[in-house]
Amino acid sequence: MEPEKNSEGRVVAFIDIGTNSVRLLLVQINSNGSYQPLTKQKETVRLGDKEFIDRILQPKAMERATIVCKKFMELARAYRAEEIIAVATSATRDASNRVQFLEMIKKEANLEVCTISGSEEARLIYLGVSSGLRLGYSKVLFIDIGGGSTEVSVGDQNQCYFLHSLNLGSIRLTNVFLPDETGPVSEERYDQIKAHIRRKTVDVIKELSKYRASSAIGSSGTIENLAKIAFVYLHKTTHESFEKLEYEDLKKIVRAMCALPLEERRKFPGINVQRADIILAGAAIIETLMEELELSEITVSKRGLREGLLVDYISKSEFSYMVTQMSVRKRSIMQLGLACNFDDEHAHIVASLALELFDSIQALGIYEFQESERELLEYGATLHDIGTFLSFDTHQAHAYHLIRESSLPGFQPEEIEIIANLAYFHRKNTPKKKHPNLEGLSKEAIKSIRLLSALLRIAEGLDRSHSGIISHVRFYIASTDSLVLEMHAQRECQLEIWEVEKQKKYFKKMFGYNLQSKVLIEQATGTPLVFEGNVEIEGNVEIEEVPRE
Known part of the structure; x- marks a missing residue:
């Protein structure tokens, strides 16, 4: 079967010619800095067989390695690789006939190989x-x-x-x-x-x-x-x-x-x-x-080494910030989001609002979360919409599977499950304890998913129009059984208010508080408040005009 050709980004091949095996990593590096491994291959060639007594690579061993390199080059060409980076390690660098071997690969496989030091x-x-x-x-x-x-x-x-x-x-x-x-x-x-x-x-x-x-x-x-x-x-x-x-x-x-x-x-x-x-x-x-x-x-x-070649390559490119300025966990999340062509602005807004809700509810002493839960909420919010490129109607289910099936370097399996389930439960179904997604998870993980999803559902609703109308949000206590959700809006936000209203029942179930909404519309001083529309809203929503700084 011929591999699918890639119309976007550039494909780079990394080849590691080791003493025992030759390894190939083919990667598509996209214009936004994300990358997707296209294939990983490994062939045992025993290049160092019978070498280390007299420091001579054996003819048959060189032939085996050259055949594999030729095969890998054909695969790289099939994927239209624009650049090929190949290195040889111990067996080659120690061999007295390494020049002959490298010339053999160049001639037979059309591959330039660099021998690297220990x-x-x-x-x-x-x-x-x-x-x-x-x-x-x-x-x-x-x-x-x-x-x-x-x-x-x-x-x-x-x-x-x-x-x-x-x-x-x-x-x-x-x-x-x-x-x-x-x-x-x-x-x-x-x-x-x-x-x-x-x-x-x-x-x-x-x-x-x-x-x-x-x-x-x-x-x-x-x-x-x-x-x-x-x-x-x-x-x-x-x-x-x-x-x-x-x-x-x-x-x-x-x-x-x-x-x-x-x-x-x-x-x-x-x-x-x-x-x-x-x-x-x-x-x-x-x-x-x-x-x-x-x-x-x-x-x-x-x-190992071939992944190191990729990291080294990216660190020398215009996307070096992905390696130098991001933690491994943040980089994993951003790579997956970018690979799925997510709406990074909406993802950033929802994540920021979710964290403000988290910090606010924690500061009020309503629930004591673990610090790790804050990070997982941020990542679940960042990836909540990555399934939309497959199908909008069921994008939460696609996001769940995409996250679970991604290795996400830097995360433990249960952390990946929490992030995936936050994406799944950000809309439509709420995470009931016996939901199939939660089978096999610890009680602590299930509790995290249920509580954090309550916050994420509100945060997602606060940017329902994907226009960043809500700039800041916080909770404050209204009475012994009620909280006020204060939203700072740049203009009229009926759709966002409506979405928040839908989440009040689940919020009370999780945190035990009724939720009231208060909107502060930030208008330039002297500009009259404009509140249009006839959206029918359950409960009372207080709306005030405040001067914009």
Whole structure:
């Protein structure tokens, strides 16, 4: 099937030629700064096979890599990629015949490849992984185990403090310690590998210890597969499944895999068959680092170098503010909104009004929200209308599915559920406790959705005409059972008043207060108040004219 051609924006291809695999990321970067991954591809080529003894890339390995690069270039052309950025890492940079290999790729695949240093590889991995996490100012240790090298770095959301590349990789160590090994791996042999790793990492361990990182993030196929093996083999049942790799679990699965010959190891629960011969050397690296750095667990990330290439590309473009001036969570929300071509002005107005309602009700002591709920309300309000490009009549349902199916880097699964449900319940149905959308969510999450949606429904109604008539809004107490919703309007706002009236019943159900409306129309001094229209409104609405500052 031929891929759909893209008429808007530019398509950029990012290719990572690693020691074990070649990876492709094709992205459409739109004129508004949003981007959409079009496809991700990965092919195992074992470029570093039998290389690390004499530092020569083998002819068959070079041929395999070149064929894959040619295939990826054809795919990039099918998507009409305007720019292709390709880098090669450990196997290529260490090879004495790398020039021959790069010329082969240029000739056969028509691809220019840049060989990057170990520290640049570490920097790009840090960018790729950290851009998908909410780190703040917490220093985090990043570990990426490749086929030829292991990159370590320490950084927070904004900057990297330490970068280093170790000549330790799953293929490299397998070549040296387990060449042509088809039987079980003895405890003594495994300990030899670990002892070698310990000697090679002494200085780096000392340096890393100085930073006192609060947690560790692991990336790469080796770490991902070890986490999956631990999950499947040890029959874990938590929903976190592959998100973490615990040290005690790692030791158990390593012992079990070492006891098996290669053919049996290929059948080990959860293992990637293509990694069976190199998984133990990779496990030795991460196990040794966890021991020396006293790490009880590592969080697993599926992001890496190719995502780092994308972040680096955007940071050097006219959309650099998306990377430099936004938190990872805000960037995730804006990316999704822009990708859906949302009405960003309306989204901003509704979000601002929703936050004013939140802050006002909190200040009155009517309900004590958590700080995290304020942020989720803002994001739910920002994305509430993103489904309109599919269908206006059911856009709340489309928004719900779009949000749930987006990875939204930086958010936990339950936070995504809350944001999606706020979008779903911003109009029409209210979130009854037994609604199918709420099945499986915690009581706290359901309560957040019900209370926050009451505020969002009012905020959305306050910009019903999408013209920004209401500039500010607040609650104040009228009596023991009543609140006044004070709206500052720039002109007559019958439609907005009408929409607010519809929400009073649900507001009382959630917060226990009757709601009265008061409109302050901001007119230039001396200008007569004009109030037109015969909209029929339930209850009393007080309307005053106030001088505009």
